Amino acid sequence: MATRASLSLSxxxxxxxxxxxxxKEFASRSEVVNDLIRKAREVEEIRQRLIAAELSVAEQGWVEKSQDAILADFRRKAQQDDKL
Incomplete structure (x- = not known):
C-alpha cells in the first residue's frame, strides 16, 4: 500500500x-525518492553484513597480519607481476 507524504527539498x-x-530516467518524483530509499536500504544491508563479517573474523582470529603487513605483501606481489 502506497503512503502519501509531503517532503521539503533543498x-x-x-x-x-x-x-x-x-x-526520462524516472517518470515522477515518487519514483526518484523510492529508488533512492531502495538503494539506501541495500547499502545499509551490505554495511551490516560487512560489519558482521569483520566482527566474525576478529573473533575467530583469522587475520594475524597487520594492515600494513598485508598492504606490503600486495605491493610486493604487484611489483613481482610488473603491475606496480
Whole structure:
C-alpha cells in the first residue's frame, strides 16, 4: 500500500530530482525518492553484513597480519607481476 507524504527539498536536491525526470530516467518524483530509499536500504544491508563479517573474523582470529603487513605483501606481489 502506497503512503502519501509531503517532503521539503533543498534547491539543489529539487534540481537534481527534476534533472532525473527531465532525462526520462524516472517518470515522477515518487519514483526518484523510492529508488533512492531502495538503494539506501541495500547499502545499509551490505554495511551490516560487512560489519558482521569483520566482527566474525576478529573473533575467530583469522587475520594475524597487520594492515600494513598485508598492504606490503600486495605491493610486493604487484611489483613481482610488473603491475606496480
Amino acid at each position: 534547491e539543489p536536491n529539487e534540481r537534481w530530482i527534476q534533472d532525473k525526470i527531465d532525462s
